[in-house]
Amino acid sequence: MSSDPNCIFCKIIRGEIPSKKVYEDDEIFAFHDIQPVTPVHFLIIPKLHLPSLAEAGPEHSAVLGSMLAVAGRLAREQGATDGFRTIINTGRVGRQEVYHLHMHVLGGSDPLGPMIIRRG
Ligand code: AMP
Ligand code: ZN
Numbered sequence: 214m215s216s217d218p219n220c221i222f223c224k225i226i227r228g229e230i231p232s233k234k235v236y237e238d239d240e241i242f243a244f245h246d247i248q249p250v251t252p253v254h255f256l257i258i259p260k261l262h263l264p265s266l267a268e269a270g271p272e273h274s275a276v277l278g279s280m281l282a283v284a285g286r287l288a289r290e291q292g293a294t295d296g297f298r299t300i301i302n303t304g305r306v307g308r309q310e311v312y313h314l315h316m317h318v319l320g321g322s323d324p325l326g327p328m329i330i331r332r333g
Contacts (some may be wrong), residue, residue, distance in 0.1 A: 214262055214319060215260075215262060215281070216260075216261075216262050217262040217302065217313070219248065220262055220312070220313050221311060221313070222258050222262075222311055222313035222315065223262050223313060225242070225244060226242050226258070226260055232244035232245070232284075233245040233292075235255045235287055235291065236257075236287055238279075238282065239258055239260075240259060240260055240261070240275070240276045240279055241257060241258065241260060241276065241279050241280055241283065242257075242258050242260055243255055243256065243257045243258070243283070243287055243318075246277065246317065250319065251319045251320060251321050252320070252321030252322055253291045253292050253293040253297065253318070253319065253320040253321035253324050254317065254318070254319050254320075254321075255291060255317075255318050256275065256316065256317055256318070257280045257284060257287070257315065257316045257318060258280075258313060258314060258315045258316075259273070259276045259280065259314060261273075261276060261311070262313055263314045264312040264313065264314065265302050265303045265304055265309055265312060265314055266314055267302045267303055268303055268314075269314070270329075280316050281316075284297070284299055284316070284318055284330045285297075288318050289321055291318075291320075291321075292320075292321055292323050293318075293320025295320060295323065296320065297318055298317075298318075298319045298320065298328070299316050299317065299318055299319075300316070300317040300318070300319065301314070301316050301317070301327055302317075305331030308324070309318070
């Protein structure tokens with residue numbers, strides 16, 4: 214499905230819900246997270262409605278590559294000049310909340326916290 218009428222991120226792409234846009238081209242859109250957890254925190258999403266990385270296949274290679282390829286430049290432009298972290302939460306176990314694939318780009322605090330809290 215290229216666009217889901219009920220999906221919050223599809224609505225952001227269509228401009229039906231406001232967002233603070235970071236970048237847009239033919240296939241991807243980037244905007245600031247509404248509840249940032251670090252000084253730099255934005256999301257890069259495909260314009261195509263793909264619920265999660267679990268549904269991705271070879272046909273999505275190009276757009277997934279574009280999301281990664283633009284992350285460094287956008288992170289630097291947003292002030293994360295000395296490194297950043299990318300996170301894609303997937304599914305229930307990955308604690309994904311919005312089911313339109315998105316890559317978090319986090320930075321601006323030095324250093325970021327641990328990637329994941331170790332148990333025990
Ligand atoms: P995830 O847990 O990976 O699904 O994260 C979803 C992210 O989307 C969270 O960090 C939310 O703060 C963010 N988010 C939800 N609604 C909006 C919105 N309208 N504009 C910007 N970010 C949003
Ligand atoms: Zn969507």
